[in-house]
Amino acid sequence: MRPRSFDRALRVALTLGAIVCVSAPMVAQRKPRLVAGCPSTPAAFHTCALEKAKTFTPPRTADGQPNLQGIYEAPMGGALGGNNSTVVDPPGGVIPYQPWAREQKTENVEKYIDPYTHCLPITAPRIMLSPRTRQIQQYPGYITIINESGGHPFRVVYMDGRPHLPPDIKLWRGDSRGRWDGNTLVIETANLSGMHWYGAGGDFFSDAMKLTERLTMIDANTIHYAATIDDPKVATRPWTMALALERNMDKGYEWMEEGCFESDRDTEDLLLTGFKMYPGPRFPK
């Protein structure tokens, strides 16, 4: 007996929802909420958080690193357009696609199933803003980030200065190296397979994508997360998304196993709808 997971249903719903709602304007209905004293819309939060980071002194681990450890949620979500867009640069909140890539984004939702719906492993930045939680743990020489949903894709971020893998080793979850810039954890990720999306809306990247994430505590329970994406094959310029990672406050919270692919039993039905597996970017000749 394999109970179908809630997350699985959610992923399918998100995919289908994206298909239905792709041209509907996003309507903000949230009550105003403050996060670490900052507005809870990503662009305003980003500006405010950059100021907060200048004055907040984070707790330290026993070996003196800023202590980011914990389980975090990302209720600001992962919109890549509209009023609550997490895209904070360029202003206007839209990914600066090259013209062909803008067309492909539209085509993606018309023709293809979000790779996440098939449980293909997601990576940053999507693992930082997907539903449910992610856990950050710090160890001597490396940091782990384990995502709760999507079958627990994890990243090991090496902090010991080792070089990136050679470019011909491509990974679904990329190859991450971290360092401290003051109180900010800077993670650089490369070697991505480029076969996945940023979200259910068809926004995509290539294998040339280089990701620079900056994580800074701005109060005891909030991380300012900013991810700059440099993908010269797809975008006209680097762009940045930002949001808050908010500590899960449930006492003794533990996540349970999610067999994502293991319970993925209706893929064939999904393919019968006429949608296809995402084949990756189709670069102009």
Added chain:
Amino acid sequence: MNSASWNIQDHAAEKGVPAGRGIVEGNEIPYRPEALIKKQENYKNRATADPETKCWMPGVPRIMYMPYPFQIAQGPKQISILFEYTHVVRNIFTEGEHYPGHIDMWMGDSRGRWEGDTLVVDVTHFNDQTWFDRAGNFHSDALHVVERYTPAGPDHIRYEATIEDAKVFTKPWKMSMLLYRHKEENLQLLEYECFALEGGPK
């Protein structure tokens, strides 16, 4: 570092299968009579019936002796074991108790405690969908595993797993093997995304 993922008992080589000494203490597995028949059927059909060929999470203890590296990330209240094989994660909590009732999980619910230098992990809440090896050795959802991780030198761990499953075996039995630390300077976990390598859903 052993060939137990193909067969946990003593076995000669076959095409694509290295020979190996077993990891089962005494080499015999105390199957109930009807379970032994099931095991023999499994063996005959192993090329397609082994759940590992379906890319599912391979269960405990099998994942500990598959030919893919794993990383033990040790914190004060939680020990996470991160596996290269299909990004499986085992969280061993050294606080808290097993969930009540019965929950089916691929990798079970792991609760650890220290006995001197030995990490003892009690694992319950399994499903009946995984095997111990390619040779068809199997269990039911009544499986209960007690693992013991004992340092055997700076780069070795003595790993023991006691297997209890009254639906399948007449008495508990035990596996024992060494785990070897990787010493390659450039080693890091890469990926074996089994399902993606198959080209996704057919």
